[in-house]
Amino acid sequence: MASVDFSLGSVAVALTPRERFAEFLQARGKRITRQRQVIVDHVASRHEHFDAEQLLADLRRTPAGAGASRPTVYRTLTEMVDAGLLKKMVLAGRSVYEHDYGYPQHDHLHCTSCQKLIEFSSAEVEAICGAVAAQHKFVPRGHRLIVSGLCADCRSSRSRSRHQDRV
Amino acid sequence: MASVDFSLGSVAVALTPRERFAEFLQARGKRITRQRQVIVDHVASRHEHFDAEQLLADLRRTPAGAGASRPTVYRTLTEMVDAGLLKKMVLAGRSVYEHDYGYPQHDHLHCTSCQKLIEFSSAEVEAICGAVAAQHKFVPRGHRLIVSGLCADCRSSRSRSRHQDRV
DNA sequence: TTGTCTGCAAACACTTTGCACTTTT
DNA sequence: AAAAGTGCAAAGTGTTTGCAGACAA
Numbered sequence: 001m002a003s004v005d006f007s008l009g010s011v012a013v014a015l016t017p018r019e020r021f022a023e024f025l026q027a028r029g030k031r032i033t034r035q036r037q038v039i040v041d042h043v044a045s046r047h048e049h050f051d052a053e054q055l056l057a058d059l060r061r062t063p064a065g066a067g068a069s070r071p072t073v074y075r076t077l078t079e080m081v082d083a084g085l086l087k088k089m090v091l092a093g094r095s096v097y098e099h100d101y102g103y104p105q106h107d108h109l110h111c112t113s114c115q116k117l118i119e120f121s122s123a124e125v126e127a128i129c130g131a132v133a134a135q136h137k138f139v140p141r142g143h144r145l146i147v148s149g150l151c152a153d154c155r156s157s158r159s160r161s162r163h164q165d166r167v
Numbered sequence: 168m169a170s171v172d173f174s175l176g177s178v179a180v181a182l183t184p185r186e187r188f189a190e191f192l193q194a195r196g197k198r199i200t201r202q203r204q205v206i207v208d209h210v211a212s213r214h215e216h217f218d219a220e221q222l223l224a225d226l227r228r229t230p231a232g233a234g235a236s237r238p239t240v241y242r243t244l245t246e247m248v249d250a251g252l253l254k255k256m257v258l259a260g261r262s263v264y265e266h267d268y269g270y271p272q273h274d275h276l277h278c279t280s281c282q283k284l285i286e287f288s289s290a291e292v293e294a295i296c297g298a299v300a301a302q303h304k305f306v307p308r309g310h311r312l313i314v315s316g317l318c319a320d321c322r323s324s325r326s327r328s329r330h331q332d333r334v
Numbered sequence: 335t336t337g338t339c340t341g342c343a344a345a346c347a348c349t350t351t352g353c354a355c356t357t358t359t
Numbered sequence: 360a361a362a363a364g365t366g367c368a369a370a371g372t373g374t375t376t377g378c379a380g381a382c383a384a
Contacts (some may be wrong), residue, residue, distance in 0.1 A: 031338055052374080069341045076376060090257045093349090094373060111303050112362050120299050124291060129314045132287050137319040138276050143310040147296045152304040198363060218346080236366045241349060248344050260374085261348065 014149065017044040017085050022056055024083035038064045038075045043086070049098045049117050052077055089144060107145035115156035184252050184268055185212040191250035203229045206243045210253070216265045216284050219244055256311060259283070274311070278318035285318070 021040045022032050042059055043050075050058075056073045059065030077097060080086040087100040089108075098165060106121040107111065125145055133140035182190065189199050190209045209226055217225075222241045227233030244264060245305075247253045254267040256275075259282060273288040292312055300307035 027340085033339060033383070035340070067341085071342085071375075072340060075339090092261075093257070109300065109303055111305075112308065118303055118305075120301065120303070122295055124295055125312070126292055128289055129312075132289065133276065133314055133316055136276055136285055136287070136324075138278075138285075138314070138316045139322055140314055140316040141279065142316070143312065143314040145292070145296075145306070145310065147300055147307055147310040149300055149305045149309070151308040155304075155306050195365085200358070200364060202365070218348095228380085234366085238350075238367085239365060 002148050017041075021080065021083055021085060022102060023098065025079070030079075035068065035072050036076055036079070038062075038068070039073065040080065040085070043097075043099075047099060049096050051093075051094050051096050055097075089146070091117075102117050102123075108147070109151070110148045111149055111151035111154055112148050116153075118151070184208075188247065188250055188252060188266060192246075192307070202235065202239050203243055203246075205229075206240065207247065207252070210247065210264075210266075214266060216263050218261050218263050219273070220261075222264075254309075256313075258284075258313075275313050276318070277313050277315045278321055279315050280317055280321035283318050283320075 013143050018037065018040050021036065024030075025032055025036070038059065039055075040129045042062065042065060043055065046058075052070075052074055055077070056068060056070055059068040059073070077086065077088075077095075081088050081097075081100075085099070085101045085103075089098055090096070091110060096117075097118045104121060105126065107125060109118040109120065110116075111118075122145075126144070129143040130139060132138075185204065185207050186202065191197075192199055192203070199276060205226065206222075209229065209232060210222065213225075219237075219240055222244070223235060223237055226235040226240070244253065244255075244262075248255050248264070250268075251262045252266070252268045255262050255264055257263070259276065263284075271288060272293065273286045275283040276287065277283070278285075291310075292310070296307060296310040299305075
């Protein structure tokens, strides 16, 4: 975690997430606390989508994060989104986070049965968003495309067991 | 609301929303109650996006819906989504509904400052979703594309007053 | 030392549920 | 009469906040 230049996916970045977060905090007169470090590091070490409760539970399983509190986790997640480290999306009623920093822009396929998320990217979508925003005099800040449906696994098990779809 | 063939936007449909809902309810052995009728009619009479609390408040202002209860509103909205009359999306922490029945597929520009929603449609987006789903062996059921940013109004007022962006 | 952060408990907003009573069928 | 629906109040979720003590700068 001490490297000055590392790569994730196909994009190379200059600072580790931890460093970038520190930079962000300092720029705002916020403090680099043990808790915030533990949280960024933990989040940076795993690359999947997660929600606040999951993160909290995971943290409490580690020695460093054993005493993590819910409010701090929520507060820090918000800061990480502000810092551009994470992206937040709302699925099935709760906030789901994913890495943003150093990751290429992408969208999602969402299985409404098992809640699985599959990533994909499309330059066309990007282009369409820009064009539409311009047409409406919008300053675009990002977009979110979620194609929902049934994944291959759930499609086959669908006939056997009954599931509750949650959007 | 008694016509058998009316048009909304550019699409003509055979049944009024009320009729379609009745059909849906009957098909499921559910009952056509006064409350459900009042709610469908009210929703059908307004074409904007709304949330459950707004609808409840609006209903209570009408003679017919004066005694509307929160649970019934929530329950009926869910049924209307199931019936294909409404679409639901989650923005800034709460569920927002819009008409689905008889309306052409479209996506949204979302102003993160004033929460305004602007609709647009794009056949290309449609095509991309289908293609991507196929690639991942997904059975697509729909998609949601939200381009977020600042609308023209908020862009100009942004420098004067401070706003809180909510995603 | 100064001002931010943390953790706790309590508050929150939105939504759902248990239940006795009312209504549709 | 039987079954489903309603409204009330209460319980849930997921998330946020007030505050006293803890801690980085």
